[in-house]
Amino acid sequence: MNIAVVGSGYVGTTIAACFADLGHRVTAIDIDEGIVERLNRGEASIHEPGLDDLLEAHAGDRLRATTDYGAIRDCEATFLALPTPSREDGSIDASIIEAGARSVGEALAGEEGDHLVVVKSTVVPSTTEGTLIPAIEAGAGEAVGERIRVGMNPEFLREGSAVTDFLEPDKVVLGADDDWGRERLFEVFAPLIERAEPAVVEATVREAEMIKYANNAFLATKISLINELGNICKEFGIDAYRVADAIGLDDRIGEQFLRSGVGWGGSCFPKDVDALRAAAREAGYEPELLDATVAVNDRQPERMLALLAEHADLPGARIAVLGLAFKPGTDDVRNSRAIPAIEGLTERGAEVVAYDPVAHETMREHFPDIEYAASAAAALSGADGALVMTDWDEFAALDDEFEDMATPVVIDGRRVVEHREGLVYEGLTW
Ligand SMILES: NC(=O)C1=CN([C@@H]2O[C@H](COP(=O)(O)OP(=O)(O)OC[C@H]3O[C@@H](n4cnc5c(N)ncnc54)[C@H](O)[C@@H]3O)[C@@H](O)[C@H]2O)C=CC1
Ligand SMILES: O=C(O)[C@H]1O[C@H](OP(=O)(O)OP(=O)(O)OC[C@H]2O[C@@H](n3ccc(=O)[nH]c3=O)[C@H](O)[C@@H]2O)[C@H](O)[C@@H](O)[C@@H]1O
Structure with missing residues (x-):
């Protein structure tokens, strides 16, 4: 054709x-x-x-x-x-x-x-x-x-x-x-x-339009739900990933999209959930669950900062932000969870040194004035703490690099860094 x-x-x-x-x-x-x-x-x-x-x-x-x-x-x-x-x-x-x-x-x-x-x-x-x-x-x-x-x-x-x-x-x-x-x-x-x-x-045409929003709203809500459950797990000292592995075995739940942490970003989930909420309201329906989906997502970067603040004195601290893209494999930073994290650090008077394998140029449009390091090792060197915002594979391979931190504190929002001796390591939901 x-x-x-x-x-x-x-x-x-x-x-x-x-x-x-x-x-x-x-x-x-x-x-x-x-x-x-x-x-x-x-x-x-x-x-x-x-x-x-x-x-x-x-x-x-x-x-x-x-x-x-x-x-x-x-x-x-x-x-x-x-x-x-x-x-x-x-x-x-x-x-x-x-x-x-x-x-x-x-x-x-x-x-x-x-x-x-x-x-x-x-x-x-x-x-x-x-x-x-x-x-x-x-x-x-x-x-x-x-x-x-x-x-x-x-x-x-x-x-x-x-x-x-x-x-x-x-x-x-x-x-x-x-x-x-x-x-x-x-x-x-x-x-x-x-x-x-x-x-x-x-x-029908209308059903097809709705199926797309329902698909994205369901996935975004699934992540927010596992994040909420993960936050509760953290309160009880439970590893949310072990819980997710178990519930994912139930075919009715399914194992995908149960990676808890700092939440969802990108060009579509935020835009589509917001559009569906607005369309629902316009039609006279209050989409309370979808509102909560967004509220939970908005809170996760703040929770990371609160965890970091328990281990580091943020005003004047040098904080490494590892991962800027909204997910690995892309230089897209639209609605990346790294954006509210960097804003929050800057507001608290911290000095940010950021690293991403591919997304420096795209993030520079949002934050022209922060420092961009040439490698994860360079970002960590001399840092008073680190936030892991994107699950890039290369962060899983980091090891001795943590020894060069001024204070070896890592708050992991994606469960990618391995906990090791000498490192103060906190997962967001584990
Ligand atoms: N990016 C994604 O992963 C997905 C996007 N979608 C949806 O697909 C739609 C398109 O999204 P993207 O491809 O991401 O957009 P995009 O922003 O990457 O690309 C849009 C293209 O349209 C061109 N354009 C703008 N006005 C035009 C006009 N009047 N005539 C001809 N070309 C014009 C622009 O130059 C640009 O190349 C959106 O509704 C999005 O929600 C759906 C599924 C996945
Ligand atoms: O409508 C769209 O544009 C697309 O939106 C998403 O695709 P995308 O945004 O490219 O990326 P995902 O892989 O879905 O990830 C979205 C966000 O959720 C986060 N996520 C994903 C999975 C998970 O378990 N946990 C989690 O936090 C990712 O880190 C990322 O920030 C959908 O997965 C696609 O099906 C859809 O077509």
């Missing part, structure tokens, strides 16, 4: 390269000329394992990039993979995807062939119906439902494993409100379904 993908960020670039790999002819459309030029040279603007190989194999052949929405006219389906950021109050800002939907409509105006527009971005229930369909209609000058149809296909990939997550999914959710739309979505995903045999969930 000929497929267009609008937006060439994390999701758009990944799905464009993967659709090409599945045998489709793909046109990636982005307003950023630099991104388009790079894609046409076979280079990604994002770092994801496996992506470069796919781009090298398909760019210039089954995968092309352009800034021209007109390319949509040669396609049978267009995926919208545009940002849906939060507004100040947490609600979703749909203006970017609304503008994209309108441009897609304009490109299709006056054409005769039929076309499926698929919402790939995460949008709160009823956005497709209430905002995006009207935008497409305004651009196209005709009603959606005859020649132009709309579907919703939420994405569950994770940063750092985007390509394998997309090509080997647990499930594919095909949201459509009519048979024609659903059949065309099936056609797009047929090679993937054949290859990976995921569960296929047929849903």
Whole structure:
């Protein structure tokens, strides 16, 4: 099939390269000329394992990039993979995807062939119906439902494993409100379904929108729940990881996403939980459990600082912050738990020396004035205490480096450092 993908960020670039790999002819459309030029040279603007190989194999052949929405006219389906950021109050800002939907409509105006527009971005229930369909209609000058149809296909990939997550999914959710739309979505995903045999969930557009939020809200809440249980464990001198291993054996609970500690960050959990809370409130429902999910998450960095303060006199102390990325394998620091930790240290008059294997440049935008060390060893050298904020493997290998600390105190928010003789070691939930 000929497929267009609008937006060439994390999701758009990944799905464009993967659709090409599945045998489709793909046109990636982005307003950023630099991104388009790079894609046409076979280079990604994002770092994801496996992506470069796919781009090298398909760019210039089954995968092309352009800034021209007109390319949509040669396609049978267009995926919208545009940002849906939060507004100040947490609600979703749909203006970017609304503008994209309108441009897609304009490109299709006056054409005769039929076309499926698929919402790939995460949008709160009823956005497709209430905002995006009207935008497409305004651009196209005709009603959606005859020649132009709309579907919703939420994405569950994770940063750092985007390509394998997309090509080997647990499930594919095909949201459509009519048979024609659903059949065309099936056609797009047929090679993937054949290859990976995921569960296929047929849903309405509204259900598909909600499934995405329910998925992320459930995972974020699962982490906050294990963090709350972990905080209680700590009070009783119990290791929450041993408790998590035991409860994870219950199939109804499952072993994944039970790593307790300093909490969840990233570009999606915080944004999506906030958007769902705001949408629920707007609809007249008080989402108390989701409010608590966020409250528990917000508290964890503070708990780390309180533990550190029990062992170090923070005003004037030199504190190493190990790990800045919101999770290992990425330089993304959006909503990283390291941000409130660094803010808290600075507010208490501590001097911060930070280290991350890849995220210095991205964190420098938030904190231009703190010190960035060239290695974990350099950060620890002479430090009066250390906070571990990201579970990078290299922190597990640290050993003699702790001996160079002025005061060997480590508060571990990710259970990555090994407790050893001579080190004052505190886990957040163990
Ligand atoms: N990043 C992730 O891991 C996941 C993201 N999502 C959702 O997917 C959606 C997209 O997210 P990301 O790919 O992370 O965004 P992103 O910010 O990485 O990329 C968006 C791209 O859209 C381009 N763009 C902006 N306005 C445009 C326009 N009018 N026309 C064409 N291109 C335009 C930008 O230049 C950028 O390249 C969001 O709704 C997000 O919540 C869903 C699952 C995973
Ligand atoms: O909607 C999205 O964008 C994506 O959001 C998450 O993916 P991502 O944010 O890339 O990263 P995760 O691996 O889910 O980690 C999120 C945060 O939770 C934390 N986490 C994760 C697991 C755990 O057991 N404990 C824990 O604290 C991580 O450190 C990280 O800060 C979801 O896992 C994806 O399915 C989803 O598509």
